[in-house]
Amino acid sequence: MRKLIMALLVALLFPVVANAREGANVAPEGRKRVVVLDPGHGNPRPGKVMGKVREADIVLDVSKEVRRQLATKMPDLEVYLTRHSDSAYHANQINDNRMRAEFANSKGADLTVGIHANAIDNTNISGCEVWVLSLNEALMKQNSSRANLFADDGDELDINNLDTKSMGFIKVLTRQLDNEPRNRMFAQQCCDNIKKYGLGSLGVKSGKVWTMLYYLEGHGVLVEIGYMTNPKDLAYITSTKGKTEIATAIADAIVSFFKGLDAISSDDVVVETVASFVEQSPVAEQETLNEGFAIQLISSTCEVDIYDYQFKGYKGRVRLLMGTGTYKYKYCYGSYATREAAKSDLAEAKKTFKDAYIVHFKDGNITTK
Ligand SMILES: [Zn+2]
Structure with a gap:
């Protein structure tokens, strides 16, 4: 059985880039493409707090800067933020994260980018991470121990508590299998872009069931912009230079993502793909x-x-x-x-x-x- 699961995973990890049939996230003629930026947390939950520095504030600044840059880099793109001030959606954190996804769904988001800052007890650990949803992986790890000391309750769903036989779960799994290849490409692009500036990259991660990603209908990732528990990362991600560079990296990745979708929806690529398929x-x-x-x-x-x-x-x-x-x-x-x-x-x-x-x-x- 393990072999079969691995075969499925291998198939997922090495996707065909030009997928002419993927229509679900290609905007029909005339509709503007939509990106939703989701700065995590907000009052009453500031996320990780280091002295006077709050995760909620850093990620809101970065998200606003991403939106500002996209206005010039891709003026046709509709950009929404899930919050504009220091205020969460809901007092309950699971509801809060779910409502952020539902907000994105209501806007018809082609892509949603959750923006968080990371924390861990080992202060040597540094760098950005970009998470994608991978329920299949979570299922495989179902019985192994989970350890994420600093994750707030509600940021993640426990796969053990989900009814994996329900239609709801199967729908999410099917959607994830459809979206995962492009999510991974986007996540990798974010890491590569961030690495060009002042922060290291720990790469694309999967295996945790982030609440916000679970309820998304379109593509989406969760960017952890760096470790607040690492002094160097903290200095960088709280500086204007750092926030601007991270925002540039994310905005550029978003532009690449949508350019990729445009290429795929053009007739030329469809013909080429069909031709190579026949060949x-x-x-x-x-x-x-x-x-x-x-x-x-x-x-x-x-x-x-x-x-x-x-x-x-x-x-x-x-x-x-x-x-x-x-x-x-x-x-x-x-x-x-x-x-x-x-x-x-x-x-x-x-x-x-x-x-x-x-x-x-x-x-x-x-x-x-
Ligand atoms: Zn967070």
């Missing part, structure tokens, strides 16, 4: 047997569109076979009378899905033989 697919249509062997590429907890990006060169050429267990949706390629006949295609499939293997099926179900 990659010289194999003639095979007759599908009622019983035989197939190559399992990935398995999933929920049904996936066979044209989904994660099938890469196999998009549209996979079929669903049912297995058992949590990951019962098995996406397979080919139909072979013998195991031997499947072997040469297996070698090819492994180049893209390294944990692919041969399964036996009968009448649409995985069976053993």
Whole structure:
């Protein structure tokens, strides 16, 4: 089972950049694209406090500067802040974080950027981190211990408390699987841009279920701009220079994100992608047997569109076979009378899905033989 989960993860971590079919976040003609900036916390919860310095104030300053820069860097973009003053949405922190996501959803946000500052007891740890939602990873870690001493109650949801069999959860998981590749690219861009200035980067992180990201419908990440518990980071992120540079890094990443979406929605890229797809697919249509062997590429907890990006060169050429267990949706390629006949295609499939293997099926179900 672990192997199958890994195959799914590998598929997610190395996405196809030009995904012509992804339409959910491409603004229809005429609609302006929307970004929501979410400075974390706000009265009555200041976030991390170091002496007189409050996380809520630093991140509000940075968010306002991002908005100011976007007004000139991308004038067509609609930019919203979840808060403009030192005031949270709701007294309860889970509600507060959820309402920030719902605000973004109500604005039709293509992208939401949560902005926080980090804290940890080891004062040597420094650098920015950018978090993406990865429920699958959280599920895998379900039984391992979680340690984040400084996370306020409500910033994170505990995967153990979520009903992972509910439709609500499955919807969020499906949405996350769709959005994760581009979220990761954006997160990496933020890290790379921030690193150009006065702060190190600890890279893109995932595995925690941030409340705000969980309830988002569009793309989104959570940027931890640096460690308030590290003296050097603190001096930098509280300085005007530091705040401006971090804002520049984030604003530039946002511009790249939307330019990427524009490229994907242009006809040229669609044609090119279709052409390369056809080129990659010289194999003639095979007759599908009622019983035989197939190559399992990935398995999933929920049904996936066979044209989904994660099938890469196999998009549209996979079929669903049912297995058992949590990951019962098995996406397979080919139909072979013998195991031997499947072997040469297996070698090819492994180049893209390294944990692919041969399964036996009968009448649409995985069976053993
Ligand atoms: Zn925070």
